[in-house]
Amino acid sequence: MNTPTLVIQDVFKIYKEGDVETVALRGANLTVERGEFVAIQGRSGSGKSTLMNLIGGLAIVSAGRIIINETDLSRLNEGQRAAFRRQHVGIVFQSDNLIPFLTASENVVLPMTLEGHENAHRRAASLLTEIGLAERLHHRPNQLSGGERQRVAIAVALANEPDLLLADELTGELDSVTSDSIMALLKRLNVERGLTLIVVTHNPTVAARAGRQVRISDGQLSEEMAVAHA
Numbered sequence: 219m220n221t222p223t224l225v226i227q228d229v230f231k232i233y234k235e236g237d238v239e240t241v242a243l244r245g246a247n248l249t250v251e252r253g254e255f256v257a258i259q260g261r262s263g264s265g266k267s268t269l270m271n272l273i274g275g276l277a278i279v280s281a282g283r284i285i286i287n288e289t290d291l292s293r294l295n296e297g298q299r300a301a302f303r304r305q306h307v308g309i310v311f312q313s314d315n316l317i318p319f320l321t322a323s324e325n326v327v328l329p330m331t332l333e334g335h336e337n338a339h340r341r342a343a344s345l346l347t348e349i350g351l352a353e354r355l356h357h358r359p360n361q362l363s364g365g366e367r368q369r370v371a372i373a374v375a376l377a378n379e380p381d382l383l384l385a386d387e388l389t390g391e392l393d394s395v396t397s398d399s400i401m402a403l404l405k406r407l408n409v410e411r412g413l414t415l416i417v418v419t420h421n422p423t424v425a426a427r428a429g430r431q432v433r434i435s436d437g438q439l440s441e442e443m444a445v446a447h448a
């Protein structure tokens with residue numbers, strides 16, 4: 219049996235703002251095997267982004283453990299977590315976070331440069347081409363449509379060939395045709411490259427593409443019943 223890509227073990231996340239404490243996660247558990255495609259659904263404020271930030275190492279758990287490829291993230295300091303993320307985890311946020319003064323291609327090149335990859339420009343061009351943006355390599359984010367920016371953000375997230383891709387509501391603001399084509403793209407990467415995918419979504423059509431559906435409520439994760447596909 220291969221080791222799972224991700225293990226979430228009794229995770230708590232408590233935010234403290236002055237006197238106010240928000241318990242966003244209270245004992246969350248989940249194991250994701252290599253190559254799985256998991257959709258996470260839950261009400262607004264249920265802790266989905268919190269969970270994604272913890273898995274991505276952008277924040278740390280209040281208690282419990284998050285283990286990616288056998289590495290316990292809580293054992294890493296901030297700098298080590300950033301390096302780990304760059305090497306192993308791709309993240310696409312709720313709103314794209316491209317660097318505005320860099321072109322599409324330069325945005326994709328940047329994480330590769332930080333890892334000292336050779337042929338970064340050639341790889342960026344081929345990733346963007348694969349994602350349907352061959353004609354947009356030298357456009358800056360403000361010269362691209364919302365759907366195109368999301369696709370560039372996916373290419374950035376894939377730049378260093380992550381083991382795990384996290385997508386937080388990335389199709390939320392797109393029309394259904396664009397959103398469908400982006401989900402089809404992710405599904406293809408999942409099937410063809412065995413990319414492990416965790417997608418947060420409010421959209422049942424998006425969730426239906428996943429192999430597994432997980433619900434988050436009361437700070438905990440639970441398996442949804444399997445959905446029959448037509």
Ligand SMILES: Nc1ncnc2c1ncn2[C@@H]1O[C@H](COP(=O)(O)OP(=O)(O)OP(=O)(O)O)[C@@H](O)[C@H]1O
Nearest residue numbers: 233234235240242261262263264265266267268269
């Ligand atoms: N930095 C923070 N400081 C304090 N409270 C926070 C912080 N981030 C999130 N929260 C609170 O934690 C809870 C979970 O927030 P989170 O952003 O994870 O929800 P979500 O499921 O992603 O919601 P949405 O669907 O609206 O994006 C909410 O009650 C939110 O107000």
Ligand SMILES: [Mg+2]
Nearest residue numbers: 266267268312
């Ligand atoms: Mg959110």
